[in-house]
Amino acid sequence: MLTRRKFLQKSLFVAGIAPFTQSLANEMVGSGEVVKISILHTNDVHSHVDPFPDNHKRYAGKGGAQNRYNMIQKHRKENPNTLLFDCGDIFQGTPYFNLYGGELELKLMSKMGYDAATMGNHDFDNGMDGFLSVKKHANFPFVCSNYDFSETILNNHTLPYKIFKKEGVKIGVFGLGIELDGLVGKKLFGKTVYKNPIMVANEITTILRHEQQCDVVICLSHLGYSYDSEKVSDLKLAKATSGIDLILGGHTHTFMENAEFVRNSKGKEVLVNQVGWAGINLGKVDLYVSKLTKKRLNLNKKEKGFIEVK
Amino acid sequence: MKSNFYLGFVVVFLLGCKTYVITNQQSENNAVVQTESKNSELVKIIVPYKDSLEKTMNGVIGYSEEELSTGSPEGKLGNFIADLCLSIGNEKYASDLSDTADFALLNNGGFRTFMPVGAITTGKVFEIMPFENELVVVTLSIEKTVELFNYIGAKTVKDGNRKQGVPVSGNVLVELMGQTPIEVLVDSVRLRGRSYKVITTDYLANGGDNMSFFLNPINYEKLDMKLRDAILQEVESLNKKGLKVKANLDKRIRYVD
Numbered sequence: 001m002l003t004r005r006k007f008l009q010k011s012l013f014v015a016g017i018a019p020f021t022q023s024l025a026n027e028m029v030g031s032g033e034v035v036k037i038s039i040l041h042t043n044d045v046h047s048h049v050d051p052f053p054d055n056h057k058r059y060a061g062k063g064g065a066q067n068r069y070n071m072i073q074k075h076r077k078e079n080p081n082t083l084l085f086d087c088g089d090i091f092q093g094t095p096y097f098n099l100y101g102g103e104l105e106l107k108l109m110s111k112m113g114y115d116a117a118t119m120g121n122h123d124f125d126n127g128m129d130g131f132l133s134v135k136k137h138a139n140f141p142f143v144c145s146n147y148d149f150s151e152t153i154l155n156n157h158t159l160p161y162k163i164f165k166k167e168g169v170k171i172g173v174f175g176l177g178i179e180l181d182g183l184v185g186k187k188l189f190g191k192t193v194y195k196n197p198i199m200v201a202n203e204i205t206t207i208l209r210h211e212q213q214c215d216v217v218i219c220l221s222h223l224g225y226s227y228d229s230e231k232v233s234d235l236k237l238a239k240a241t242s243g244i245d246l247i248l249g250g251h252t253h254t255f256m257e258n259a260e261f262v263r264n265s266k267g268k269e270v271l272v273n274q275v276g277w278a279g280i281n282l283g284k285v286d287l288y289v290s291k292l293t294k295k296r297l298n299l300n301k302k303e304k305g306f307i308e309v310k
Numbered sequence: 311m312k313s314n315f316y317l318g319f320v321v322v323f324l325l326g327c328k329t330y331v332i333t334n335q336q337s338e339n340n341a342v343v344q345t346e347s348k349n350s351e352l353v354k355i356i357v358p359y360k361d362s363l364e365k366t367m368n369g370v371i372g373y374s375e376e377e378l379s380t381g382s383p384e385g386k387l388g389n390f391i392a393d394l395c396l397s398i399g400n401e402k403y404a405s406d407l408s409d410t411a412d413f414a415l416l417n418n419g420g421f422r423t424f425m426p427v428g429a430i431t432t433g434k435v436f437e438i439m440p441f442e443n444e445l446v447v448v449t450l451s452i453e454k455t456v457e458l459f460n461y462i463g464a465k466t467v468k469d470g471n472r473k474q475g476v477p478v479s480g481n482v483l484v485e486l487m488g489q490t491p492i493e494v495l496v497d498s499v500r501l502r503g504r505s506y507k508v509i510t511t512d513y514l515a516n517g518g519d520n521m522s523f524f525l526n527p528i529n530y531e532k533l534d535m536k537l538r539d540a541i542l543q544e545v546e547s548l549n550k551k552g553l554k555v556k557a558n559l560d561k562r563i564r565y566v567d
């Protein structure tokens with residue numbers, strides 16, 4: 001894979017000037033050499049349908065499904081190659097869930113055009129039957145790769161992964177959930193089998209990269225950003241695996257200004273992002289995917305002596 | 311011939327190779343705020359749910375004889391809720407897991423407002439307990455149980471404010487001399503060298519409010535019931551019996567100095 005630095009060098013080469021600017025990448029998008037794919041994402045929205053009230057101490061006026069939808073539509077207008085994901089804990093947190101069991105949340109997400117979501121621990125709060133009874137209001141799939149539902153009523157109601165195509169670019173998306181035992185009542189998750197996220201991630205990325213020939217691999221995670229303990233987190237996952245380009249997270253309600261670069265087990269860059277909770281922020285990661293051929297990439301190697309931009 | 315085969319293989323391999331690679335990334339997480347957009351597509355979906363929700367929230371589920379608020383060394387609201395947690399929690403514990411807990415312990419910080427005198431609505435109970443905390447039963451060793459009562463001693467203040475004090479169920483009696491518990495009775499029996507089963511919330515059981523004595527317990531069982539739902543259930547069942555919410559300051563936590 002072309003590293004970021006090489007791309008920057010090439011950009012400098014193309015423009016013949018330093019330093020690299022974002023407008024350059026945009027120029028390359030305009031020339032058709034690069035496809036820009038925008039990934040929008042939320043996590044831990046926790047049934048926050050309405051914006052926070054105007055007298056709220058910290059988040060007055062923020063969030064709200066309608067406001068989020070307006071932002072999403074604006075981004076889609078700017079870039080039709082946009083995907084929208086949620087990383088779990090859609091449910092629980094306002095009386096909307098207590099009264100309607102998640103029906104409204106899923107209806108709104110369907111209208112907003114979510115492409116996929118993964119399940120968080122709170123999405124089990126009304127049991128698997130509670131989830132199943134409202135799932136019909138979702139027109140998007142739930143990708144759950146490390147929950148084995150085969151002995152439960154959710155069997156065949158989720159996907160191990162989903163592949164999207166944007167201008168010929170294949171984007172493989174899979175989902176990782178947190179260990180439910182201790183977090184969720186046993187009655188609620190029943191015979192769901194939790195599988196080691198790192199092992200499952202390696203299996204699925206192999207399938208996505210090699211069998212399915214995906215160009216980009218995205219993980220929707222509800223593992224949590226980071227822990228002091230040995231518990232698997234997004235940072236641990238990023239470091240312990242290879243083949244994932246982007247981990248969109250949840251569970252720990254971590255507010256990040258933007259995505260963080262982490263080196264994977266092969267020293268390549270993985271992006272990890274998370275946007276707090278309650279729909280206060282909307283995450284956005286733009287991936288510039290190059291259509292450059294092998295030959296031109298090789299030529300690029302000779303472009304030594306250019307200023308390295310970090 | 312052979313080399314041609316290899317050449318062909320390499321060509322196929324190259325063609326089969328990915329021709330798309332991520333060359334640059336940029337990210338920016340932005341606050342979701344109101345925009346000038348006149349779009350109200352989602353609002354239209356929300357309105358009927360919201361109207362019906364407000365109706366439910368404004369529904370009267372019972373009445374309170376007096377105003378109940380939290381306090382230290384004890385408060386009426388804390389006493390009321392700790393008592394109902396023990397009775398309702400034990401009912402559930404007995405039916406689901408055929409067991410009984412010894413007492414209940416909560417925290418005043420979790421109760422976000424007081425119980426007013428007069429009509430109690432569903433919405434009011436949501437205001438008192440806005441969190442989704444669930445009831446759990448934690449089995450503690452005698453050492454951890456002693457730590458728990460020392461915590462009560464340390465957190466309790468004579469004539470303290472609403473945030474101070476630790477609510478416990480009425481079958482517990484704690485006598486304090488300064489910050490030190492000098493006598494602890496559970497169901498009128500002095501603490502003994504056995505484990506104790508405590509009903510609390512998952513938040514506290516996970517060490518919330520510095521309740522570290524709950525960490526690494528002998529056993530941790532979920533009751534699949536929210537604290538809020540237990541409060542709602544109690545207010546409703548009192549109302550069905552024609553009774554009003556009330557609570558006593560019965561000196562379950564008292565100073566002897």
